[in-house]
Every structure is written in structure tokens, then in C-alpha cells.
Amino acid sequence: MKERAGYLPGISEDEVAWQTVTFTRNEEVLEVAVPVLAQEQMQQLAEQIKNNSRQVLKTLAIGEIVEILDKAVAVFLDRHSPYRRKAEQLLPIVTGYDPEVIRHGLTSFLKTFRKPQLLRFLAEDLGNISLLDDFQPRAKGGFAKAFGPDLIVHVWAGNVPALPLWSLLAGMLVKSGNIGKVASAEPLFAGWFANVLAEVEPRLAGCLAIVWWKGGDEEQERSLLGQGDVVVGYGSNTSLASLRSRIPVTTRFLPYGHKMSFGLVTKDSLDARKAWQTAHAAALDVIRYDQQGCYSPHFFYVQRGGAVSPGEFAKYLAHEMECFARRYPRRALSLEEMAAQAAWRQQEELTLFSTPTKEILGDDARAWTVVYEEGAQITPSCLNRTVKVLAVDQWEEILPQLIPYRPLLQTVGVASAPRELWQIAELLGRAGVTRITSLGKMTSPEAGWHHDGRFNLLDLINMVDIESAAEEYAERLAPYVD
Numbered sequence: 001m002k003e004r005a006g007y008l009p010g011i012s013e014d015e016v017a018w019q020t021v022t023f024t025r026n027e028e029v030l031e032v033a034v035p036v037l038a039q040e041q042m043q044q045l046a047e048q049i050k051n052n053s054r055q056v057l058k059t060l061a062i063g064e065i066v067e068i069l070d071k072a073v074a075v076f077l078d079r080h081s082p083y084r085r086k087a088e089q090l091l092p093i094v095t096g097y098d099p100e101v102i103r104h105g106l107t108s109f110l111k112t113f114r115k116p117q118l119l120r121f122l123a124e125d126l127g128n129i130s131l132l133d134d135f136q137p138r139a140k141g142g143f144a145k146a147f148g149p150d151l152i153v154h155v156w157a158g159n160v161p162a163l164p165l166w167s168l169l170a171g172m173l174v175k176s177g178n179i180g181k182v183a184s185a186e187p188l189f190a191g192w193f194a195n196v197l198a199e200v201e202p203r204l205a206g207c208l209a210i211v212w213w214k215g216g217d218e219e220q221e222r223s224l225l226g227q228g229d230v231v232v233g234y235g236s237n238t239s240l241a242s243l244r245s246r247i248p249v250t251t252r253f254l255p256y257g258h259k260m261s262f263g264l265v266t267k268d269s270l271d272a273r274k275a276w277q278t279a280h281a282a283a284l285d286v287i288r289y290d291q292q293g294c295y296s297p298h299f300f301y302v303q304r305g306g307a308v309s310p311g312e313f314a315k316y317l318a319h320e321m322e323c324f325a326r327r328y329p330r331r332a333l334s335l336e337e338m339a340a341q342a343a344w345r346q347q348e349e350l351t352l353f354s355t356p357t358k359e360i361l362g363d364d365a366r367a368w369t370v371v372y373e374e375g376a377q378i379t380p381s382c383l384n385r386t387v388k389v390l391a392v393d394q395w396e397e398i399l400p401q402l403i404p405y406r407p408l409l410q411t412v413g414v415a416s417a418p419r420e421l422w423q424i425a426e427l428l429g430r431a432g433v434t435r436i437t438s439l440g441k442m443t444s445p446e447a448g449w450h451h452d453g454r455f456n457l458l459d460l461i462n463m464v465d466i467e468s469a470a471e472e473y474a475e476r477l478a479p480y481v482d
Contacts, residue, residue: 001028003033003086003188004018005187007198008037009049010048011041011045016041018034019033021187032094039220049208056207060175062133062175065172072196077114083195084106091188095185097331109163113165117447125455126146131144135466141467142468143471147461151230152167152176152177152178153180153181157234157236157239158234168208170460171460172207174460174461177208180211190210225243225248230254230460237257260409261295261297261298262412263282263300264300264301265300265301266303266414266416266424267306268306270306270309272307278313279313280440281440282297285440287385295435296383297411298383299378301392310389321370341384344386357374358371358372359371370389372388373388373390374390374391378401398427402432405432411442412433
């Protein structure tokens with residue numbers, strides 16, 4: 001099978017050099033042609049999108065843009081549409097994830113971007129969404145309006161399908177032109193979405209583009225990064241530092257590096273009936289996209305004192321992991337990932353005999369591992385369905401363990417009774433956690449969530465104020481003044 005990636009409005013495909021990236025899964029082989037633009041073509045594309053942003057996108061009301069995006073998302077939610085069928089057929093080959101994981105994951109993720117959720121997204125950051133259309137009165141006096149940049153450049157990473165939609169749609173909502181660079185590990189979905197958006201509303205056809213270049217291509221990066229008003233980057237801290245060095249100092253840079261997330265299980269959720277439900281939800285967070293998202297758990301703190309002990313909970317979790325493995329097999333790992341898993345497991349096994357309470361559940365044949373340990377310090381997982389269960393008595397005990405990881409902390413999935421939730425949230429907030437959700441929902445952020453504690457839209461825009469003094473002075477010059 002063959003497929004072309006990217007979306008290049010105004011540039012003929014015949015004028016572009018194409019490079020083939022090959023993906024295999026079982027007996028299926030997919031060849032994806034990715035565009036390799038010359039420096040002049042990249043600059044031409046950027047100028048075109050800037051102009052279309054000014055002349056088209058910025059003239060639309062925010063309500064119109066929301067309706068257009070809602071229609072485009074609906075195409076991918078419709079399992080009978082050609083684009084959805086193509087996504088379900090090809091993304092398992094590209095990413096290696098089980099087809100059912102892709103199917104359920106796409107639906108869950110895309111529902112975040114329907115009209116009601118987009119409006120909530122806007123209201124969360126702006127309060128009054130009309131700020132994107134007209135100058136609005138401010139409580140302090142005067143008026144203000146939100147202006148999006150002419151061009152946002154997105155540099156995406158990873159192989160979680162459709163994940164680029166977070167920043168791409170945020171850029172569209174602030175009426176900016178957008179150029180997104182897809183990752184080699186998943187180069188298709190963003191281009192498909194751009195094509196659908198152009199079909200749903202042809203006026204927007206020239207307001208965004210999806211490009212590709214080989215990682216580390218400094219010439220290509222500089223040719224595009226210098227054109228953007230804002231650059232949004234995803235990846236490792238090393239790759240983001242390299243990216244930052246090639247961005248002009250006057251360009252706003254919004255980096256999103258690797259994060260570490262975990263779960264927290266209170267004794268209230270550990271009676272004989274609730275413990276299975278809690279373990280099922282925890283296992284679901286682990287197996288979704290094999291922990292490849294920043295919001296996937298690396299470990300679970302489990303409180304002692306419940307009807308089910310932390311050690312027993314680890315066995316419950318292992319049982320659920322085994323059930324999920326049979327229904328949703330783990331993707332095939334790369335050589336680097338297999339080496340990382342072997343090293344991680346070997347390190348855990350080295351301390352097995354010196355730690356009587358420690359237990360390792362699962363093996364390579366089952367493609368998952370649960371390690372139970374008492375009193376251990378936290379360590380990042382090697383991902384791909386490897387997770388620890390750590391026993392704890394009081395939640396205050398975990399704070400000293402979390403503080404060294406403060407810059408990396410993001411999501412915590414919590415299973416607790418209402419009376420403890422707020423106390424736990426206060427403690428986690430002090431530690432640096434930026435998102436608290438329920439177990440089972442760690443990989444499904446709500447519309448309008450504060451990504452890494454920041455704002456999705458406010459960080460993209462400039463607020464323009466008309467102060468009261470300007471109003472008053474203008475009144476003196478009005479033709480009706482005596």
C-alpha cells in the first residue's frame with residue numbers, strides 16, 4: 001500500500017521532492033511518501049499562509065470557525081467516512097498499535113473537539129469569546145481585543161495518532177495561519193485533517209499546511225522557524241533545547257517536553273468490590289498507547305489500611321493487565337525499546353533477593369510487567385506497559401519523593417473518596433502536579449485543560465487594550481462637540 005503525507009496548498013505535488021518512509025505490521029507493508037521542500041518553497045508556503053491568515057481567517061467570526069472545525073471533526077467521528085476508514089486501516093500499520101486501541105482512542109480523543117467542547121475550550125481561557133471578534137469592554141475601564149499571530153509553526157513529536165490536533169486547533173481558534181511539521185513516527189493524520197478542513201470550508205484551504213523534514217535538518221528548520229510569530233514545540237528536552245537555539249529571540253517559543261505522570265489509590269477505594277474497578281481503570285491508563293503519552297502513568301502509590309492491601313492490589317492490577325494484553329496486544333517494540341525494557345527489568349531483578357517484600361509480576365511473553373515494592377523511591381518507567389505499585393501509609397510521605405521531579409510532573413489519576421480529594425489535590429499542587437483526574441481518564445484530558453499548567457489559547461495571543469484615556473481624548477475631537 002502507498003499513501004502520501006502532508007498538505008501543501010499552492011504548491012504542485014510535481015514540484016516537490018518526495019521521500020519514502022516504510023512501515024510494517026505483521027504481513028502488512030505501507031509506504032508513506034513525505035514531502036521534502038526546498039528552502040524557497042518553504043518560505044513561499046509561509047508567506048502564502050500568512051497572507052491568507054490576514055485576508056481570510058481573521059475576517060471570520062469565532063462562531064463560524066467553531067462550526068467549521070466541528071464539521072471537520074464530525075467527518076473523522078463518522079466510521080463510514082472514507083477518511084475514518086483510512087485512519088482505522090493505516091494507523092495500526094504506522095504506529096503498531098492494535099486496531100481496536102486505535103478505534104477507541106480516536107473516538108475518545110476526537111470527541112474533545114466537538115462544538116460544545118470547543119466553546120468550553122474558548123471560554124476557559126478567554127471568558128468572553130467575543131474578544132476574538134471585536135473590542136470588548138473591560139471591568140477596569142476601556143476596551144480590549146485578542147489578536148492571534150499571522151503564523152504559528154508547530155513541531156510535533158511522537159506516534160500517538162491525532163495528538164497534533166491539540167495545538168493545530170488551538171491555532172485555528174485564535175485565527176492564525178498554521179504550519180505543522182509531522183513526526184516520522186506518525187506523519188499521516190495531520191495531513192488528512194487539513195484536507196478535510198479544506199473540503200468542509202474551501203476558504204480555509206490556504207490557511208494551513210502540513211510539512212515534514214528529517215529530524216536535525218537545521219537548514220530546513222531555520223527556513224521555517226524564522227517565519228513564525230509563535231513556535232510550538234514537542235519532544236525531549238534535548239530536542240527542544242536544540243530547537244530553541246534556531247528560533248529568533250523575538251519569536252515566542254512554547255516548548256512541551258517530556259513529563260512524568262502517576263496514579264494515587266486511597267484505602268477508601270480498596271474494599272473487595274471497589275478494588276477490581278480501581279485496578280481495571282488503572283490498567284486502562286497503562287495500556288492506552290502503551291504509555292507513550294505524557295499523561296500515562298509510570299507508577300501507582302497505593303495506601304495501606306484498606307480491605308485490599310497494596311500487594312494484593314498489585315496482583316489485581318496484573319490480572320487486569322493480562323486481560324487487556326489478550327484483548328489489545330502490545331505493539332511490536334523497536335530494538336532500542338526492547339533493550340530499554342531488558343535493562344529496566346534486569347535492574348529490578350537485581351534487588352529482588354535483597355528485598356523480601358518486592359515482587360515482579362508478568363514476563364516478556366505477556367508483554368507487560370507490574371512491580372510491587374514497599375518503601376521504594378520513585379523512578380521513571382521504561383514505558384510500554386511496565387509499571388510499579390508503591391505502598392504508602394500517609395500521603396504526606398510522598399511529597400519529599402516528588403519534589404526532585406517537580407519540573408517533570410504533570411498528570412495524577414486519583415481514586416479517592418470526596419473528603420480526601422481536596423486534601424490530596426492541595427498536596428499534589430504543592431509538589432508541581434498540574435492536572436488531577438480520575439483513574440481511567442488519565443489519557444483523556446478534558447477540553448480546556450491547562451496543558452502543563454499553562455493556557456492553550458492565552459499563550460498564543462496578544463491582548464490589545466484601548467485605555468479610557470484614549471476614549472476620553474477621542475470624545476474631545478468628535479464632530480458633535482460644541
